[in-house]
Amino acid sequence: MTEMITADLVDLDLDRSAETKEAAARSLAERMAALGRVRDLDGFLADVAAREAQMPTGLDGGIGIPHCRSAHVTEPTLAFGRSARGIDFGAPDGPADLIFLIAAPAGADDAHLTILSSLARQLMDAEFTAALRAATDAGTATDLIRGTRPADGEPSAPSEPSAPSEPSVPSAPSAPSEPSVPSAPSEPSVPSADQEPAESRTRDDGTPAEPFRVVAVTSCPTGIAHTYMAAQALESAAREAGVEISVETQGSAGFTRLDPAVVAAADGVLFAHDVPVRDKTRFAGKPTVDVGVKAAVNRPAELLAEVRRKAARGETTPAPGKPSPVESAGDSDDGYATKLRKWLMSGVSYMVPFVAAGGLLIALGFAIGGWKIDKAPSVAEHFIWTEHTSWAALLFQIGGLAFAFLVPVLAGYIAYGMADRPGLVPGFVGGSVAVTIKAGFLGGLAAGLIAGAVVLGVQRARVPAVLRGIMPVVVIPLISSAVVGFLMFLVVGKPIASLQSALTDWLEGLSGANAVILGVILGLMMCFDLGGPLNKVAYAFAIGGLTHPTDGGLKVMAATMAAGMVPPLAMALATTVRGRLFTATERENGKAAWFLGASFITEGAIPFAAADPLRVIPASMAGGAVTGALSMAFGCTLRAPHGGVFVVPLIGEPLLYLVAIAAGVGVSTLVVVLLKSARKATPVDATTEARTAAGTDATERVPTAV
Structure with missing residues (x-):
């Protein structure tokens, strides 16, 4: 910060030259140009105006932060101006009297967002903004912004503004998002009526009560400004309200999860976020307040009081849907x-x-x-x-x-x-x-x-x-x-x-029994979990042969796709030839499974496996193994990684390839029909079968529990 602003870049009387935000930006930019930090004044101002057009840069509390990255800027620069009348930068609470113009060279996302982040943290300090408004000369204002003069006016040793000591520090995305919008600095929050001071909370026997515990997650698109401003505001409000709080800051650089023990001990949860909360399932079952990140900056005491009220009423949040693989990757309690x-x-x-x-x-x-x-x-x-x-x-x-x-x-x-x-x-x-x-x-x-x-x-x-x-x-x-x-x-x-290279040579040299064995293994893997991890491992192995196509690799791809088509096609055929063994819903799924199987979408068999896994999965694996073995034995090749029967013209030995698929489908259909027929029929089964035979299948058959 010390190199980014000098006294020449400070104007404590913007009213002389500016009545609009455009005029204010020009006045401050001219100071940058005079120091050689802006090469093309008009070009730079056009970039500032383009950024302003995306979203106003006015902040609550009488602050404006016009900013941009520009090819016309030679080095990261900060200019400061003060206006007695105030200039409208689009903030909800009115004109801004403190204006900061931030200029960063094109591509200098780190410098740009570092300045924004440092300013945001300083602007949360009521003493800092008050000192800026009271500064009588440019040198004093410069020292305040640099951090070489504390807000109380006593000079101190130069120091760089430090980043907040949160568990993880987020990174800047390729283009800066909207800058932080801090609330007007306010007096310390006063606990609401239902928030007793910490020292007054006691049990009936006079011993001190446990403090109310809250865990919070803050996040914003950039992960630099709002994320930490919200965390700081919540921590400050919690101290004054006697609340014990732990905040997890989730930014674009990743995050460190709160200790599961801390989450488990919490009495309530507060989400203040503008991007999805990662791994939200950890907080299920607790009283939860969910708001935008600005709300935590503007009214932290109110949000903490709302969490307390929800806890008192016993309101809890049910578990959200299953997180994505990346969101849940690496949970601390996983092996x-x-x-x-x-x-x-x-x-x-x-x-x-x-x-x-x-x-x-x-x-x-x-x-x-x-x-x-x-x-x-x-x-x-x-x-x-x-x-x-x-x-x-x-x-x-x-x-x-x-x-x-x-x-x-x-x-x-x-x-x-x-x-x-x-x-x-x-x-x-x-x-x-x-x-x-x-x-x-x-x-x-x-x-x-x-x-x-x-x-x-x-x-x-x-x-x-x-x-x-x-x-x-x-x-x-x-x-x-x-x-x-x-x-x-x-x-x-x-x-x-x-x-x-050795693996590729091995595949190329496969023939006879070795190739058939590999086909069996691939078929079993493709059909074991029907699109799950083992299926994907086999599929990824096959795709590897397509990056540098060889005859052996193309055979592996053919066997893999053929085996993956078997389960849904077999279930479709089984529901057609022996429909009475399946529920009405399964028979409807069977109609769709024809197309899914023909398109090489193995997941089309999942509804059948979910209802009867001990019969459907072994049957699918049997057919997949047969198809994989026959495809390799026939020497079928495939240059496409997907497409099912729709890419048959791209298959080497296409007729034999279809024979291999048909054989596997036949085996799987036969096995699943035999396994289902061998079940001991229950009264419900008998009744349903009778109705099916009579054409009055008004009640779906309930599958017998395995």
Whole structure:
């Protein structure tokens, strides 16, 4: 801050030159230009106006913070102006008399948001804003903003404003969100009528009562200003109200979860957020107040009182829906194996859409242009609108670019699952290195896990307060990317690349019994959990063969997709040939399962497995194993990662491929019908079957409990 503002950048009498926010910005910007910190005054002011047009920058309490990033700025700069009349910056409570113009060079998100963050924390201090309003000269105001003069007027040793000492410090996103909107500095909050001071709360026997405990979560889009302002406001109000509070700040750099014991002991929960609260299920079953982050800044005492009232009435919040894989990844009470599965599934779940889009585009390119379309020149240099081969090349090359993201996306989102957003940069870097050294999917898996571990290690390091503001956007990406790149290039990458090459050679050399055994294994994995983790592992293994297509890899892809089509098709066929063994709802699901199975959507069999897992899953696995084995034995190949029967023209040995699928569907149908028929019929079953035979199936059959 000391280099960002000087006395020449302070105007304590803006009324002489400015009556509007545009005039105020120009007056302060001219001071920046005079010092050489703005190269093009009009260009910079146009950038300020564009930012202001997105959303007003006026804050409650008589404060305006016009700001922008601009290519016309040479270094991060802060100018301050004071207006006796006040200038309208769009704040709800009226004009601003304290105006801060913040200029940051284009791309300097860290500097830009660090200034905003430092200002936001200072503006929460009523003494600071009062001292600025009372300052009699530019030097005093400059010292106050720099922090070299405390608000009480006594000079002190120069010091940088420190970042708040929260568990984790969020990073800046690629473009700054709306700056903080702090409330007007107010007098210390007074506990409401239902909030007795801490020292007066006693039990009937005269011993001190336990304090009322609240856990809070604060978050805002940038994770810099509002997140910490709300936390600070709540902590201050809680101290004065005699409430014991623990605040979890969730920003874009990740967060440290509150101790589960603290959450369990809490009497109430307060969410103050503008982005979704991560891992919300931890707080279920407790009295909860859920508001926007600004409410916590503006009226923290009221919110704490509302939590207390809800607790007194016994109001609780039911458990929310199941969180996403990334939101729930790495919960503190999970075992290592569970955490590892969640991390890997995070990467796979984000990778699959790239697989589907890229793979099908590649497949269409082959279908339209033939097998030599991969030798076509770049469509950026050679494209003839009337030739179908040019369109085929366009589809193929777009698909190839999408496929190029597979390993980096896999690695990036594995790291994301482990360390949240800070894991993305080193994860993507490590995944790209894996592609460069031809370490393939195995390299991507390793890169993602290494990147997440490195980021978690860096986040645990103790750093000086002055560096916390740049940790998420400079230090963590820099250190973690360098470490991950070093390890992938020089330590673990080459052995993994050798292993990947050996695996590819092994697949290429598979024939006879070995190929059939691999087909059986893939079929069993695809049908065991019907779209779950084991299914996805087999699918990811198959996709790995498509990144550098070989005959063995294409056979694996064919066997994998064929086996994955079996369960829903088998359930559809079973409900058609022996409908009386299934409920009316299952028979309806069977109609949809025809299309789902034909499209290679294994999840189409889940409703049947959920109702009768001990019969449906073994039957599905039996058919999947048969199909996988036959597909490998027939030497079927597949260049598309998805599509089901709709990509049969892209399959090597298509007729034998359909025979393999039909055989597996037949086996699964036979097994599930036999297993269901062998059940001991209950009176309910008999009644229902009679009604079905009579065509009056008015009551659904209730499946017999296993």
